[in-house]
Amino acid sequence: MKIIKNILKVSAVCIALFLIGGFVYYLNYIKPFKEQMAKTMQVNFDMNLMIVHGGGGNSGILLLDSMVLVIDSKMDEAAIELHKKAINIAEGKPIVLVNTHYHPDHVGGNHLYEGATIIAGGNYNETMWKQETGLNQLPTIWVKDSLIIETKSEKISIVNIPNPAHTESDLVVYLHNKKVLFTGDVVLNKQIPMLLGSAKPQGYLSAFDYLSNRFELSTIIPGHGNMGSSKVFTDFKQYFLDMQEAKNNSGSADELIAKYETWTQLPFFMSPKATIRKF
Numbered sequence: 257m258k259i260i261k262n263i264l265k266v267s268a269v270c271i272a273l274f275l276i277g278g279f280v281y282y283l284n285y286i287k288p289f290k291e292q293m294a295k296t297m298q299v300n301f302d303m304n305l306m307i308v309h310g311g312g313g314n315s316g317i318l319l320l321d322s323m324v325l326v327i328d329s330k331m332d333e334a335a336i337e338l339h340k341k342a343i344n345i346a347e348g349k350p351i352v353l354v355n356t357h358y359h360p361d362h363v364g365g366n367h368l369y370e371g372a373t374i375i376a377g378g379n380y381n382e383t384m385w386k387q388e389t390g391l392n393q394l395p396t397i398w399v400k401d402s403l404i405i406e407t408k409s410e411k412i413s414i415v416n417i418p419n420p421a422h423t424e425s426d427l428v429v430y431l432h433n434k435k436v437l438f439t440g441d442v443v444l445n446k447q448i449p450m451l452l453g454s455a456k457p458q459g460y461l462s463a464f465d466y467l468s469n470r471f472e473l474s475t476i477i478p479g480h481g482n483m484g485s486s487k488v489f490t491d492f493k494q495y496f497l498d499m500q501e502a503k504n505n506s507g508s509a510d511e512l513i514a515k516y517e518t519w520t521q522l523p524f525f526m527s528p529k530a531t532i533r534k535f
């Protein structure tokens with residue numbers, strides 16, 4: 257009887273410590289991360305292209321001759337604000353929505369685009385999409401290779417990344433005249449990636465080669481973090497090369513990990529060590 261009592265006592269202490277630990281982790285890391293993620297910042301790239309950072313994933317609104325292209329629909333309040341901006345800019349023209357991948361911070365506003373054309377990566381299908389997103393608003397076009405839109409003012413390539421990188425269904429959008437690449441979460445700016453499920457470091461590395469061989473990279477709109485020059489792309493690529501080196505040569509790991517101290521991260525999930533484990 258005494259043994260059972262002791263086991264119960266130890267279990268209760270363990271559960272209490274686990275709950276306290278979870279709460280402390282939430283207050284110290286998740287809460288500030290969510291608050292940072294909810295903030296938005298608008299940048300007018302030029303007369304026809306607006307970038308809206310944050311509020312979930314970064315988004316773009318591109319005004320074309322006969323339609324408006326919205327890249328990623330954000331989440332929560334920011335999704336509603338983005339949709340309002342798109343309606344204002346469209347002035348009655350049809351809106352076409354592109355989803356760079358199926359994570360909720362990028363597709364959380366899809367339900368606002370009732371009846372619109374929605375474009376997503378073709379490595380996926382409707383059943384998997386519904387399971388991942390819990391949304392009924394399904395994409396209407398699944399791009400297996402690439403989709404080109406050509407208008408008087410702009411040529412747009414919407415390209416499916418062949419091998420799983422961030423997800424098994426990553427789409428990027430390249431604006432040829434402006435030399436702007438929307439990468440979704442295949443590239444982040446000063447943020448450690450969260451490698452969940454099918455995310456593969458080797459997939460990222462092959463995606464970087466695929467994109468730099470295909471496009472002239474001038475302005476990068478990453479999935480999260482500020483837009484910037486091609487350095488955003490090369491810095492993020494270097495992160496993966498460094499983590500690969502840290503895996504292969506453990507003596508250098510501490511030094512390589514320290515290079516990324518200032519990047520946004522969450523211990524255990526979004527951290528250099530978590531990336532190294534995935535290699």
Ligand SMILES: [Zn+2]
Nearest residue numbers: 357359422441
């Ligand atoms: Zn994502």
